[in-house]
Amino acid sequence: MKTIGLFYGSTYGMTETVAQKIKSAFTNFQVDLYNVKDTPRETPGKYDYLIFGTSAWGIGEMQDDWERWIYALENIDFSKKKVALFGLGDQVMYPESFVDGLGTLYCRLPDKSVVVGEWPVEGYKYYFSLADKDGKFVGLVLDENNQPDKTDKRIKKWVAQLEKEFV
Ligand SMILES: Cc1cc2nc3c(=O)[nH]c(=O)nc-3n(C[C@H](O)[C@H](O)[C@H](O)COP(=O)(O)O)c2cc1C
Known part of the structure; x- marks a missing residue:
């Protein structure tokens, strides 16, 4: 079975819980989970399939551990890899910087041509x-603060999409 390396940063544990749900939703891939705060920077290089997830902390900010760890990606050859992204945010409290962490993570990727898993903006208000690039989110967007009831369905749909796009 092919293996995905899923790397996340999480302050209150919401992104971590979501990462575990994403792992459980895959049927055709094994998923290894890594919290970036205690993961060696060369670890993503071992995987052909990668998922990166972050929460949002103010205008343009990724989760703190990602802010410190993002430099790890500069030394990785992405040419033969596929990468998918997901982000958590709060569209009611922060409608003018909604899931900005996800958008910054995308901006900081050295090679954007390898990104799959874009997601529709419909169903969110901000x-x-x-993270909104030309009317699509650059990855799965979840709002555990205001739409927790939608999370499981969104994950199921996105993972089904990735099972096709990770080829
Ligand atoms: C001080 C603070 C600032 C935040 N800033 C933003 C923001 O700018 N945009 C956003 O969408 N969410 C923002 N959030 C919401 C968090 O990203 C959200 O609650 C997320 O689920 C936290 O996930 P974590 O526990 O995995 O870090 C903020 C939350 C706090 C407490």
């Missing part, structure tokens, strides 16, 4: 998001 004024501005760095």
Whole structure:
């Protein structure tokens, strides 16, 4: 079975819980989970399939551990890899910087041509998001603060999409 390396940063544990749900939703891939705060920087290089997840902490900010760890990606050859992204945010409290962490994570990827798993913006209400690129989110967007009831269904749909796009 092919293996995905899933790397996340999480302050209150919401992104961590979601990462575990994403892992459980895959049927055709094994998923190894890594919290970036205690993961060696060369670890992503071992995987052909990668998922990166972060929460949002203010205008353009990724989760703190990602802010310190993002430099790890600069030394990785992405040319033969596929990468999918997901982000958590709060569209009611932060509608002008909704899931900005996800948008910044995308911006900081050295090679954006390897990104799959884009996600529709319909079903969310916000004024501005760095993760909204040409009317699509650059990855799965989840709002555990305001739409926790939608999370499981969104994960199921996104994972089914990735099972096809990770080839
Ligand atoms: C001080 C603070 C700032 C935040 N800033 C943003 C923000 O700018 N945009 C956003 O979408 N969510 C923002 N959030 C919401 C978090 O990203 C959200 O609650 C997330 O689920 C936390 O996940 P974690 O526990 O895995 O870190 C903020 C939360 C706090 C407490």
